[in-house]
Amino acid sequence: MVYENIIFEKEENIAVITFNRPEAMNALNNQTRAEFRDAIGAVAADDEIKVLILTGSGKSFVAGSDIKEFNKTTPYAAHNIMRLGEMVEKLEKPVIAAVNGFCLGGGCEIAMGCDIIIASEKAKFGQTEINIGIIPGGGGTQRLQRLIGVCRAKELIYTGDIIRAEEADRIGLVNRVVAMDELMPTAKEMARKIATKSAAALKLAKTAINRGMQTNLESGLKYEYELYSISLSLEDKAEGVNAFIEKRAPKFVGR
Structure with a gap:
């Protein structure tokens, strides 16, 4: 399958979806969301695929929503934003987030919808929505507190602070931190191991x-x-x- 803003690859029984708008820090615009939903549907329908890996190109996993489109956001569009994390969470196959860089706002919410998060040492995480006068709308207020506890979640959401991979690991937001050149090999090794199971x-x-x-x-x-x-x-x-x-x-x- 060929898309403009994501790359969809299949390696035997493992699928890899790469967010691919590096010039925009892989920010989520409407086209990216539509392509991502289509790709998730393709993974769900393909019985050969056992595990899905999500990652990003360039310096970002996903750096949130595309602010250029944000003034056009309606309640209906916001619902579609929220559904990206839900689609990942509800996919009846294990999903690994291989977070290579900035993982902010909606990107952090997508990662938290995954089953396992592996972060490179260059990864940075944050629910930064408060900095533009809104709150997380893709599951951030709910998933974050379940992963790291209510108090820490409130601090990150109220301040909009961005934390490094080491801190994310310390508070339980990610499963492990690895060197950048080990990120995809580690994610694929784990995916292959999981794919051998029922x-x-x-x-x-x-x-x-x-x-x-x-x-x-x-x-x-x-x-x-x-x-x-x-x-x-x-x-x-x-x-x-x-x-x-x-x-x-x-x-x-x-x-």
């Missing part, structure tokens, strides 16, 4: 974790057990058990 079990695990974030412990545990019971009936469960007993690598089929 796609059906990964879908159930992601669903259980995400649902648990939205409810209390008792309800989350009940839902987990329901999905666990489903996993016991998977073909992949039988294959996994047999492979373990036979001391060989399992050959999962995703059902």
Whole structure:
């Protein structure tokens, strides 16, 4: 697939979407959002793809919304902005954010919608919306507090401060920080490892974790057990058990 503002690549069972407006710090304009939504749909529909990696070209992952279009933003457009993070979170496949540089505003919200965030040592994070007189509208006020705690989330959102990768790692916003030249190799190594697992079990695990974030412990545990019971009936469960007993690598089929 060919796009103007993103690059879509498929390497065996791993897909890579690269935000590609380096002259604009990969800021999200309407065309980029439309292309991204289309690419996410393509990943969802392709059973060969097991894991998705998101990254950016140049010095940014995504540096927020394109301010040149911002005065045209309507409540309807704002809803579409919010849906980018939701689409990533609801994609029934693991998503890794390989954050290469500036990850601000809507870019930070997209990254937080991912399952795993790997940051280069040059990455910088922030919910900077307050600096132009608005608040995060793509999940920042909700996902950030769940990841790093209410007090730290309030500080970052109220001040609009930008933090370095090391600080993001210290407060639990990212999974790990690596050298810039190790960013994509690390992300792809993790993606390949995850891709060897049962796609059906990964879908159930992601669903259980995400649902648990939205409810209390008792309800989350009940839902987990329901999905666990489903996993016991998977073909992949039988294959996994047999492979373990036979001391060989399992050959999962995703059902």
